[in-house]
Amino acid sequence: MSTTTSTSTPTTMAPASTSALNASRTTATAARVLRQLRHDPRTIALMILIPCVMLFLLRYVFDGSQRTFDNIGASLLGIFPLITMFLVTSIATLRERTSGTLERLLAMPLGKADLIAGYALAFGALAIVQSALATGLAVWALGLDVTGSAWLLLLVALLDALLGTALGLFVSAFASSEFQAVQFMPAVIFPQLLLCGLFTPRPNMHPVLEGISNVLPMSYAVDGMNEVLLHTDVTANFIRDVLVVAACALLVLTLGAATLRRRTA
Amino acid sequence: MMNYASGQPREGAPQTEGAPGSAGAPAVRAEGLTVVRGPRTVLRGLDFTVPRGQVTGLLGPSGCGKSTLMRAIVGTQAKVTGTLDVLGRPAGHPTLRTRIGYVTQAPSVYDDLTIRQNLDYFAAILDPGRASAERRHENVTQAIADVDLTSHADALAGNLSGGQRSRVSLAVALLGTPELLVLDEPTVGLDPVLRRDLWNLFHSIAAERGATLLISSHVMDEAERCHRLLLMREGEILADDTPDALRHRTDSETVEAAFLRLVDEAVAAGRTKETTR
Numbered sequence: 001m002s003t004t005t006s007t008s009t010p011t012t013m014a015p016a017s018t019s020a021l022n023a024s025r026t027t028a029t030a031a032r033v034l035r036q037l038r039h040d041p042r043t044i045a046l047m048i049l050i051p052c053v054m055l056f057l058l059r060y061v062f063d064g065s066q067r068t069f070d071n072i073g074a075s076l077l078g079i080f081p082l083i084t085m086f087l088v089t090s091i092a093t094l095r096e097r098t099s100g101t102l103e104r105l106l107a108m109p110l111g112k113a114d115l116i117a118g119y120a121l122a123f124g125a126l127a128i129v130q131s132a133l134a135t136g137l138a139v140w141a142l143g144l145d146v147t148g149s150a151w152l153l154l155l156v157a158l159l160d161a162l163l164g165t166a167l168g169l170f171v172s173a174f175a176s177s178e179f180q181a182v183q184f185m186p187a188v189i190f191p192q193l194l195l196c197g198l199f200t201p202r203p204n205m206h207p208v209l210e211g212i213s214n215v216l217p218m219s220y221a222v223d224g225m226n227e228v229l230l231h232t233d234v235t236a237n238f239i240r241d242v243l244v245v246a247a248c249a250l251l252v253l254t255l256g257a258a259t260l261r262r263r264t265a
Numbered sequence: 266m267m268n269y270a271s272g273q274p275r276e277g278a279p280q281t282e283g284a285p286g287s288a289g290a291p292a293v294r295a296e297g298l299t300v301v302r303g304p305r306t307v308l309r310g311l312d313f314t315v316p317r318g319q320v321t322g323l324l325g326p327s328g329c330g331k332s333t334l335m336r337a338i339v340g341t342q343a344k345v346t347g348t349l350d351v352l353g354r355p356a357g358h359p360t361l362r363t364r365i366g367y368v369t370q371a372p373s374v375y376d377d378l379t380i381r382q383n384l385d386y387f388a389a390i391l392d393p394g395r396a397s398a399e400r401r402h403e404n405v406t407q408a409i410a411d412v413d414l415t416s417h418a419d420a421l422a423g424n425l426s427g428g429q430r431s432r433v434s435l436a437v438a439l440l441g442t443p444e445l446l447v448l449d450e451p452t453v454g455l456d457p458v459l460r461r462d463l464w465n466l467f468h469s470i471a472a473e474r475g476a477t478l479l480i481s482s483h484v485m486d487e488a489e490r491c492h493r494l495l496l497m498r499e500g501e502i503l504a505d506d507t508p509d510a511l512r513h514r515t516d517s518e519t520v521e522a523a524f525l526r527l528v529d530e531a532v533a534a535g536r537t538k539e540t541t542r
Binding site: 028032 | 302303339340341342343344345357359362363365367369371372373374375376377378382386387389390391393394395421437
């Protein structure tokens with residue numbers, strides 16, 4: 001009558017709402033993640049200060065050509081949150097997996113969506129602080145010349161951070177140690193970095209590479225930043241870029257959720 | 266059944282036969298329970314029941330499948346076949362998640378949170394919402410007191426000793442007054458005084474709340490403190506009985522001697538089977 005069969009777990013008819021998003025459990029998870037970070041002020045300082053220092057450095061590397069700084073600076077404002085959140089999330093999730101807390105949580109009435117949304121919320125909040133500081137520094141102190149609204153820069157930066165969180169969550173499922181998790185950074189992020197149009201406009205690349213760059217989400221993050229840089233109003237291209245980044249983040253988050261298994265070998 | 270003076274569960278544990286909850290269906294019922302991990306069959310067609318409202322000990326050498334059995338019961342083990350009913354539902358059923366407290370062998374707590382923050386978080390998962398904040402706070406305070414860590418409540422879990430961390434992990438399982446507590450070696454590495462206190466706590470949880478406890482250990486002297494014992498070896502159950510009956514049946518002084526005798530018999534039986542084959 002009640003044979004428990006292998007891998008799949010029944011998630012239907014759950015009165016404790018294990019599949020739908022539960023607001024209290026999500027915010028409790030986000031608060032817990034932020035509390036963990038608060039006990040680690042050095043990580044917070046590194047996350048928030050390093051983008052600012054890099055932008056500062058960049059400004060004077062391109063001391064003679066303000067135009068180059070505008071281009072690269074705007075792109076980097078989109079790339080920093082992605083990289084930081086990728087790293088932080090992949091390590092944090094890996095720790096959940098290896099410390100047994102993930103197994104414990106999934107044996108409790110916590111929905112996978114609650115856990116993922118909690119992480120996204122916590123790191124999203126951190127990304128807002130990081131991006132606001134970096135954008136503010138670039139626009140007001142370093143003279144980054146943005147034609148559009150700085151708020152739009154911030155919006156793209158936030159979406160990039162969510163994309164980074166999603167990617168980090170996803171790859172942590174394939175890493176069994178922190179060494180491996182860190183190595184996923186060059187594997188997942190560097191190719192996108194090379195192909196996103198940061199070093200040379202994408203149309204100038206070999207057609208094959210341009211084709212590949214068309215399906216990499218970071219390309220759209222950088223394009224979106226450049227749209228804001230060059231246009232006063234919200235262009236159709238900007239909307240497309242933002243939607244692509246958001247859709248990618250959602251897609252990868254869903255894939256990441258699929259890697260969280262209640263039953264494991 | 267013989268009644269040795271030392272045969273009763275010790276440390277003032279009341280006999281819970283007939284206590285509320287012990288009547289009716291067992292807390293756990295397994296029939297032909299088999300678990301495969303990779304190429305290995307870890308549990309081989311187990312049949313057993315765990316009665317309600319009692320402390321059942323799960324004993325056996327390390328690597329015999331105790332943890333896998335516990336993971337199957339709480340529903341975190343993959344590739345489980347056969348029948349496994351827990352509190353009247355198939356193991357792993359979503360409604361069971363609030364009714365079972367589970368402590369893994371390695372303490373599973375956040376090292377970068379304080380004891381209280383750890384418990385606050387897990388309590389918020391079990392009993393979410395602002396309306397229950399008051400009840401959660403009481404629950405957390407009680408759980409910390411139960412494991413005797415009140416004076417350390419605001420210490421980071423990462424700075425605690427191994428024994429203290431495993432008690433934090435235990436406190437998490439006590440939250441929300443679960444009907445079934447599955448504890449994987451909860452007393453490993455603890456000093457004798459703490460071990461005695463924890464066993465007293467286990468018995469009072471069974472007696473006062475009518476909860477069922479399934480506690481694994483490879484320390485045989487802890488077996489004497491259980492109402493019932495499941496002795497395991499190499500993925501099979503050697504015996505399912507009270508400590509008294511076990512000692513009596515094997516004509517042994519202690520459960521340890523009884524277990525060793527049962528193992529020898531099993532090995533001898535295995536040999537004769539092989540030689541006659």
